[in-house]
Amino acid sequence: MSTELIAVLAVVLVAMAFDYTNGFHDAANAIATSVSTRALTPRAALALAAVGNLIGAYLGQDVAKTVGEGLITPPGGVSGLGVIFAGVVGAIAWNLTTWYFGLPSSSSHALFGGLVGAVLFASGGSVHWDVIVSKVLIPMVLSPMVGLILGYVVMLAIMWIFRRGNPSKLHRGFRTAQSISAFMMALGHGMQDAAKTMGIVVLALYTGGFQESRTHIPVWVFLTSAAVLAAGTYAGGWRIIRTLGRKVIDLGPAEGFAAETVASSVLYFNSLVLHAPISTTHTITSAIMGVGATKRLKAVRWAVAQSIVGAWIMTFPAAAAISVVIYIAVRPLFG
Structure with missing residues (x-):
């Protein structure tokens, strides 16, 4: 077995580990409102989310291509595979840290931060800053703002339409409508987050010399990424569900439906139109805040919201810093 093959297999393994943590970390965001309003039982919501993730994975090819070819160019060969390995492990470490504290941070930005940190510390690689700005940083700022505003507007519309x-x-x-909006949310999560794992695997295959294209996604990559994300989703993320479902605002079925509908719409637009890899976490959390603000500003527990935003801000640099440490540790193995 060649050194390149061993290195590629190592990257694929950690990519699937990231996919699994993404499932129980970010998928919790997709179903938190339905669980907290008791529109769905926890197991039913997790099963629905798993199915949505499986289907959504097949619709996220353009997001996968953005991740696979647009964000970084690692060094060639085994050294480049070490960069990707360190970047993904850094993202996993940050995911587990924020999951432990029940903070709904972004797996997406953890992954991007990890990759950027590792490639900056390596020689021979480069970061495509124009793509990072246009496809990551700008959507990172705009998607929560859009989610917040639309959540407020849509909830006001629902309150007015059904006022009598x-x-x-x-x-x-x-509560019945939330079954549909929860599935819409899970579908959008699959379009975004399974696609990111697929992009990493394709980048590893290209860097290791096992395929010539940075955009072609083999069928086995589709199937494996979707299945692992679904498995992680079904494992659940109860700490994060409690934070989003109860600690930000007290959600009712109407509020949950409005937040999920807004967030899934933002995910679809970015996936299918802009092909931008945005954060499911940021989108649903900001939509919940917007919905809650229609009651009164004090209905949103802004201290909890502040800790969530703090985790958002820290995610990119923290994952980058962790990946640098990981890269230093594993570089002799990928030399």
């Missing part, structure tokens, strides 16, 4: 409705009937109706 029977409260008990509306409660039951929106």
Whole structure:
């Protein structure tokens, strides 16, 4: 077995480990509102999210291509595979840290930060800063703003349209509607997050010399990435579900439906139109805040929101710093 093959297999293994942590970390964001409003039981919500992730993976090819060819150019050969390995491990470490503390940070930005940190410390690689700015940093700022504003506007519209409705009937109706909006959210999560893992695997195959294209996604990469993400999703992320579902605002079925509908719409637009890899976490969390602000500003527990935003800000540089340490440690193995 060649050194290149061993290195590629190592990268694929950690990429799937990242995919799994992404499943129980970020998928928790997709189903938190449905679970907290009791529209779905936890296991039913996780199963629905797993199916949505499986289907969404097949719709996220353009996002995968952005990740695979647009963000960095690692050094060639085994050294480049060491860069990718360190970047992904750095993202996993940050995912586990924020999961432990119940903070819904972004797996996407952890991955991007890890890759950038590792490649900056290596010789012979480069960061495509124009793509980082246009496809990562600008959407990172705009998507939460859009989610916040649309969440507020959509919830106001729902309150006005149904202002004369029977409260008990509306409660039951929106609980049923949340089954649909939760699936929409899970589908958008699959389009974004399974695609990112696929992009990493393709980048590893290209860097190791096992395929000539940086955009072609083999069928086995589709199937494996989607299946591992679905498995991680079904494992659950109860700490994060509690934070989003109860600690930011007290959600009802109507609020949950509005937040999920807004967030999934933002995910679809970025996946299918802009081909930009945005954060599921940022999008749903900001939508929840916007929805909650329609009650009154004090309905949003801004101290919790502040800690979430702090985790957002820290994610990119923290994952980058961790990946540098990992790269220093593994560089002799990928020399």
